[in-house]
Structure formats: structure tokens, C-alpha cells
Amino acid sequence: MATIGAALNAFSSFMWGTPLVVLLVGGGIFFVLHSRGLPYRYFRHGFQIITGRYDNDSGDQGDISHFKALATALSGTLGLGNITGVAVAITVGGPGAVFWMWITAIIGIATKFYTASLAVMFRGRDDAGHLQGGPMYVIREGLGRRWMPLAWLFCIAALFGTLPIFQINQLVQIIRDVVAVPAGLTLADDHLAFDLLLGLIFSALVFAVIVGRIQRIANVTSRVVPFMVVFYFVLTAILLVQNASEIPGALSLIVSDAFSGQSVAGGAIGTVILIGVQRGAFSNEAGIGTESLAHGAARTNEPIREGLVAMIGPFVDTLIVCTCTALAILVTGAWQSDAVGVTMTSNAFETAFPGFGGLLLVVMVFFLSISTVLTFSYYGGKCAGFLFGTRYERWYIGFYTVLIIVGAAASLRAVIGLIDGMYATMAIPTMVSSLLLAPKVRVAAKDYFARLKASGG
Numbered sequence: 001m002a003t004i005g006a007a008l009n010a011f012s013s014f015m016w017g018t019p020l021v022v023l024l025v026g027g028g029i030f031f032v033l034h035s036r037g038l039p040y041r042y043f044r045h046g047f048q049i050i051t052g053r054y055d056n057d058s059g060d061q062g063d064i065s066h067f068k069a070l071a072t073a074l075s076g077t078l079g080l081g082n083i084t085g086v087a088v089a090i091t092v093g094g095p096g097a098v099f100w101m102w103i104t105a106i107i108g109i110a111t112k113f114y115t116a117s118l119a120v121m122f123r124g125r126d127d128a129g130h131l132q133g134g135p136m137y138v139i140r141e142g143l144g145r146r147w148m149p150l151a152w153l154f155c156i157a158a159l160f161g162t163l164p165i166f167q168i169n170q171l172v173q174i175i176r177d178v179v180a181v182p183a184g185l186t187l188a189d190d191h192l193a194f195d196l197l198l199g200l201i202f203s204a205l206v207f208a209v210i211v212g213r214i215q216r217i218a219n220v221t222s223r224v225v226p227f228m229v230v231f232y233f234v235l236t237a238i239l240l241v242q243n244a245s246e247i248p249g250a251l252s253l254i255v256s257d258a259f260s261g262q263s264v265a266g267g268a269i270g271t272v273i274l275i276g277v278q279r280g281a282f283s284n285e286a287g288i289g290t291e292s293l294a295h296g297a298a299r300t301n302e303p304i305r306e307g308l309v310a311m312i313g314p315f316v317d318t319l320i321v322c323t324c325t326a327l328a329i330l331v332t333g334a335w336q337s338d339a340v341g342v343t344m345t346s347n348a349f350e351t352a353f354p355g356f357g358g359l360l361l362v363v364m365v366f367f368l369s370i371s372t373v374l375t376f377s378y379y380g381g382k383c384a385g386f387l388f389g390t391r392y393e394r395w396y397i398g399f400y401t402v403l404i405i406v407g408a409a410a411s412l413r414a415v416i417g418l419i420d421g422m423y424a425t426m427a428i429p430t431m432v433s434s435l436l437l438a439p440k441v442r443v444a445a446k447d448y449f450a451r452l453k454a455s456g457g
Contacts, residue, residue, distance in 0.1 A: 008417030015424035021277045024287045027431045028107035031114050034438050038445060039113040039311060045452070046308035054305060061123075061131055062299030066309045068218035073294035073310065075221040075371035076379065077317045078228060079167060081282045083365060086325040087344040090335050093275030095250075096257030098326040100276025101283065105318035108286025109311045114434050115287065117307030117441045118142065119296035128390045133296015135289040135430045136386050142437045150429035154289055155383035161423035162290070162376035162383075164206075164400060165407035165415055171369040172198050172408045174342060178358045192409055199408025206370065207401045210377045214297055217374050224371050229316060232364055236324035239332070239352035246331035253330065281427075283322050284314040288423065289430035293379045304448040307441070328352075373404065 048054070050067040064072070089097040119133040122142040126132050136151035143150075172195050180186045186194035209220050240247060258276075285291060291310055298306045325345060329335045334348035342365070349357035377400050384396040 008415075008421065010417070012417040012421035012424070015421045016278055018274065020424055020427060021274060021281075023431050024111075024281055024427060025104065025107060025277055027287060027435055028104075028111045030435065031110035031438065032107060034442060035110060035113070035445065038449065039110060039308060042308055042449065042452075043311065043315075046312050049305055049309050050312070054302075055299065056301075060299045060301045062120075063214050063297045064218040064299060066298055066300065066306065068222045069295050069298035069306065070309050070312060071222040071225040072214070072218050072297075072375055072378070073291050073313055074225045074316060076290050076294065076375035077283065077285045077313060078225065078321060079368050079372040081279070082317065082321045082325060082368065083345050083361070084170070084342045085279050085282050086322050087329060087335075087342065089275055089279035090326065090329060091344070093279075094257050095253045095326075095330060095335070096255075096260065097276035097279060098254045098323070099258035100273050101280035101318055101322060101326075104277050104280030104286070105284055105314040105322075108280070108284050108314040108318070111286040111434070112284075112291055112310040112313055113307040114438060114441050115289070115292045115430060116295035116310030117303040117444065118434055118437055119292035119303075120298060120300060120306045121303035121440060121444065122437070123296060126385055126390050130390070132382065132386075133298075134293040134382060134386075135426075135433060136383070137296065138292065138437065139429060139433045142440070143433060147433070150432060152387065154426055154429040155387045157422040157425035158289070158293075158383040159380055159387075159422075161419055161426055162380045163407075163415075163419055164373045164376060164404050165410060166419055167369040167372050167376075168199065168202060168404050168407035169410060170342070171202070171365060174362055174365050178346070178362050195409040196405065199405035202370070202373075202408065203401045203404040206373055206377065206404055207397070209374055210381075210397055210400070214378055217378050218297075220374060221371055224367055228364065228367050228371070229321065231367075232321060232324060235349065235352075235360060235364070236328050239328050239349065242352055243331040247327065250327055250330035254326070280318055280322075282423075284317045286314055287427050287431050287434070289426045290379055292430065293382055294375070302448060303441075304445050307445075 050070055052065065052067065055065055086098070086101075089101060093100075115135075118138045119135075122138045123131050123133045124137040124141045135154045139147050139151040139154070175198065176186060176191055176194060177188075180191075180194060181188050209216055212219075258273075281288070291313060295306050295310050298309070300306055328348040329344060332348040332351045334344050334351070337344065337347060339347050342361075346358045346361050349361050351357070353360055377397065380400060381393045381396050385393045
């Protein structure tokens with residue numbers, strides 16, 4: 001088993017290595033230059049779109065509104081990566097890694113504009129005749145049947161990459177360590193029954209939502225996501241006000257360390273950049289393809305409009321939420337302790353809210369994890385339907401809910417490498433197809449913005 005775990009971890013490390021970073025960052029830079037920065041000038045228009053100002057429920061195709069599509073996409077990206085991932089980035093790459101997470105997000109804005117626009121532009125019908133969007137349909141409809149191996153690769157990778165095991169396992173662990181063990185509800189070294197009980201509860205909760213398909217998932221996430229962002233922003237704001245004098249120093253440290261290459265682990269500047277880009281990609285998922293699965297369901301006949309909505313994702317996910325986490329860790333000095341991962345972030349919040357800071361973080365992690373699991377079930381179901389037929393989607397839902405119970409009590413050493421490696425694999429077909437079809441997006445964008453300008457929008 002140890003050999004399998006080592007092999008899977010090696011697979012993950014290889015997939016998240018320099019070639020993938022070059023593909024994601026290099027592709028993102030290409031999209032920025034190819035678009036001549038045009039989408040960035042219409043950021044305000046993207047926010048106008050999610051207000052419902054341009055919704056046309058009767059005439060446009062799709063399943064959910066622009067806002068619900070964005071909320072669904074964000075619920076998939078706003079996860080433990082925003083809490084644990086930032087702490088890992090600082091631990092391994094130093095404070096400077098946060099700077100490169102910012103750069104990845106800024107470039108990722110252009111990437112999401114292209115991938116989400118294509119997700120609507122090249123939607124296709126599944127075997128039940130329902131209109132669907134996502135990288136596999138972009139490849140099939142936009143590039144043709146000879147490119148189908150790329151579509152299959154994406155779907156196979158997504159089936160593994162969106163498994164709920166990691167999110168549920170970490171959620172159960174946090175609840176157990178912060179709440180249950182101190183309260184005497186379970187033992188630190190004998191907690192299988194407690195883990196399974198939580199797994200059953202979470203499985204039933206998730207099942208009650210995902211049986212309603214994308215409409216019900218979107219209804220839930222459109223309420224949960226705004227709450228998560230506001231709740232976390234308020235908590236962090238209180239913490240930062242308490243440590244206001246440390247903020248300029250923290251920001252200066254992030255920038256200076258980004259170019260000095262002095263990390264906690266003593267790595268070189270190349271390592272700092274690599275870690276920052278990796279964590280940024282984990283955080284906002286620009287170019288991974290999951291964003292296309294959500295935005296492809298938007299109710300619109302204007303691909304560029306959904307591309308503008310998708311651009312908001314990296315801004316909220318990385319530039320706001322991840323920055324909140326990073327500053328909380330830095331200004332409190334939590335990053336200089338021996339703690340790692342979520343414990344480091346928990347320690348930071350304990351300084352602002354002594355005695356219950358960890359509990360507040362548990363609340364945040366609960367909503368982050370459950371919303372991500374809900375969205376991942378939709379992603380996996382769509383990929384299963386594409387590979388095997390829509391009649392098998394209901395079997396996938398059953399399989400998915402069972403895995404939630406398994407994930408609550410399972411050991412993750414042999415699983416994390418597989419999930420992470422497959423997650424990275426999704427980026428290959430997504431970025432290749434988006435780069436090949438980029439001219440289609442630029443033509444559509446010029447037409448859309450010309451019409452928008454003519455209408456006075």
C-alpha cells in the first residue's frame with residue numbers, strides 16, 4: 001500500500017510540475033495578449049450582468065442564471081484551498097508565494113474569460129437531448145470528432161479529481177479535533193464510530209440537494225457563497241483591524257519575499273514562484289476546466305457575456321478570500337510557528353477571537369467543504385453522463401454519496417495523490433482546446449463589445 005501511495009504522490013508531483021505551470025501561466029499570458037486586455041476593461045459590465053439586468057429567461061437557452069452559474073463555479077473553487085492551501089503556500093514557499101498567487105489570479109481572469117465563453121459558444125446535446133456545456137463539449141463541437149480522446153481524458157480525470165473524499169475527510173477531522181475531542185464526544189485515538197456518524201449525516205445532507213440536479217445545487221450555492229464570502233471577510237476585517245499596524249509590513253514582506261526567494265523552507269526564487277502558481281491554480285482553478293462545467297449551464301445566448309461573469313471568479317476567490325487568509329496568518333505571526341495547514345490558520349484566528357476563533361473557522365470550513373462537495377457532484381455527474389450515457393448519472397449519485405461516508409473515515413495517503421494528479425490532468429485538454437479555439441472568442445468579443453458600445457451599455 002505504501003508503494004502505491006508513493007507512486008500516486010509521485011504522479012501528482014509530476015503533473016503539477018513545471019510543464020503544467022508553463023501551460024497554465026503561459027496560456028494565460030497568451031489570452032491576455034490575444035484579447036489585447038479588452039475583457040479587463042469591461043469588469044464593471046460583468047458585475048452588471050450578475051445583477052440580472054441582462055437575463056432573458058424566455059428566449060435564452062440554458063438551465064440557470066448568470067449569478068447562479070457564478071455561485072456554482074465559486075462554490076467549487078472556494079474550498080479548503082483558501083484556508084489550508086494558503087497556509088501550505090506560505091509554509092513551503094514563504095510569504096512571497098502569495099504574490100505569485102495574485103499574479104496567477106490576474107492572468108487567470110483572462111483564462112476564465114476564454115474558457116467560459118467557449119463553454120457557451122460550443123455547447124452540445126447529451127444523449128437525452130439536453131443542452132450541456134463543458135470542456136468535453138467544447139472539444140467535440142468546436143474541434144471535431146478526431147479530438148475526442150482529449151474529451152475522454154478530461155472526463156476520466158474529472159471523475160477522479162472531483163471525488164468528495166478529501167473535502168469530507170478534512171471537514172470531519174477539523175470538527176473532531178476542534179469540537180468533538182475537547183468536548184469529550186469522542187477520543188483522539190479511537191474515533192471511527194464518530195467519523196462514520198458524521199459521514200452518514202453529511203451524505204444524507206448532500207444527497208438531499210444533488211438529487212435536484214443543477215437547479216437545486218445552484219439554488220443552494222447562490223445563497224451559501226455570498227454568505228461565506230461576507231462572513232469570512234468580516235472575520236478577517238476584525239482580525240486585521242486589531243493588527244492594523246502590522247498590515248504594511250505584511251504586504252511589504254509578500255512583495256520583497258516574492259523576489260528574494262527566501263522562503264520558510266529556504267528555497268530559491270524559482271521554487272517560490274512555482275509554489276505560488278501551483279497554489280493559485282488550486283485556488284481559482286482557472287484553466288482546469290471545472291469553471292466551464294458550471295458556466296456552460298448559464299441561461300444565455302451570448303457566450304462573451306458568460307465569459308465576463310466568469311472573470312469575477314479569480315477576483316473573489318484568490319484576490320479577496322486567499323488574501324484575507326494570507327494577511328491573517330502574516331499579521332498575527334502564525335506563519336512563524338511550527339503549525340501547518342489549517343492549524344496555522346486556526347491559530348491566527350484564535351489571536352483575534354480567543355477561545356472560539358477555531359470554532360468560527362470550523363463554521364467557515366463546513367460551508368466551504370459542503371458547497372464544494374455539492375458542486376463536485378454535478379461536475380462528476382456530467383462527466384459520467386458524457387462517457388457512459390445520462391441514464392447512468394443516477395448511479396453515479398449513489399456512488400458519490402457512499403464515497404462521502406467512506407471519505408469521513410478513510411486514510412487519505414494513497415488517495416490524495418490520485419485526486420491531485422487527476423485534477424492537474426484536466427488542465428491539459430481544457431487549455432489545449434481553449435488555445436486552439438481562441439480566435440473564435442476574439443471575433444465574438446469584438447462583435448459583442450461593438451454592439452454593447454452602440455447600445456450605450
